[in-house]
Amino acid sequence: MEKINAKIEELKDSLIKDTQEVLKIKSLEEDALPGMPYGEGVGKALEKALEISKALGFKTVNLDGYVGYAEYGQGEDYIAVLGHLDVVPEGDGWKYPPYGAEIHDGKIYARGAMDDKGPIMSALYGLKAVMETGLPLSKRVRIIFGTNEETGSAEIPYYNAREKAPAAGFTPDAQFPIIYAEKGLTIFDLVKTIGTKAKRNMEIMSLKGGQRPNMVPDYCEALIATDDPANVISLLSEFKYENKQSDISYERTDEGVLLKSYGVSAHGSLPELGKNAIMQLLAFLGELPFEGTDIGDFIKFCNENIGMETDGKSFGVDLEDAASGKLSFNVGNIDLKEGVITMSLNLRYPVTFKLEDMLTRLERKLLNTDIEIKNLDHQAPLYFPKEHPLIVSLQKVYKEQTGLEPELLAIGGGTYAKEMENIVAFGPIFPGKPDLDHQANEYIEIEDLVKCAKIYGAAIYELAK
């Protein structure tokens, strides 16, 4: 480890310079070009990273512009570090040019500095240091440059279909210390056809809320056609949500009353931190005389089986385990259109369960309701037991290099690690440091860039020796 650290110190200036080179290329997904499936910027960034890798003495491979890698060593199996070169749009509000990679106060400012170009360059230089020390390895090592992480990770299946899986490895695309558990992720719709019925004196003309299934909706509205709007307004003034005056306002319209429900947005993996505008509005709609109608049944079902809960308890899907905690249950969207009501959910189940465990329970609850599950999207959980050699090795390296406790983290899931077998998320954001990914003025402290190179170099050696 001392040898690797000393080499990194020698290579420091070159690491900074090469990182700046890669950061100066605006690698945002664009229309495909020949050999550049994600557009020119992304393709150029990949070519640059491979050119740098080659100059450092590594064998390089470019898999048709989808993925490239730098490889070192001999052996049947290989260790992988999986990072990505694509970025999200820079947005506004930058102090320095987002593709300038300027250094100010010991920080390199650029889109992608932390997510994920800086860290993957640290890993490349970590491998360079291992090579220069001449320490013997029993496995090959690959630094894999992904190019589509931000817009769907479609490049990794391309790699997986052509290359065998790594024996072990990590992705520097999340946070330190180590994320050993990522929940299973599902997004799906609950759909019910709302039959035609005799015109009633009160009807829901439209119902719409939420932006994305994986966000707690902060707004939802419903247009109620009625010949007695005063009644709706008076019921609203008496309505309590969470034992308080609700955050629902109204507007009189020609047709009746437009109800506007306000909540608090939060990430779909942590619904308990938000306030769901859709469920608040459904709670009030449950007070209106829609009993016996299809929409009334749907609202009643949701209020009885979801309500304010974010763990799926009344729905009967409240799975929980010691490794990753409780299932999270988020109602993200609702839309009533052309006689069909669609509600999009984002459920994340604990890592020791299977999709079937959750689905069987959901289906049991939906029996005889005429509510169907549609458009199911699923990502299996990621879980390495605490005593798994990969986890133990990374913990050892992290503790030795930083002196910090190598605590294991469980999250609501979805890092780059899920895309490739035997990979776990390891860094690059240190505990207590701000997460600037996808924000204006993204930077990486040069000290952290160098520290990451030392940690990743030592981890590569530990796994490949």
Ligand SMILES: [Zn+2]
């Ligand atoms: Zn990333």
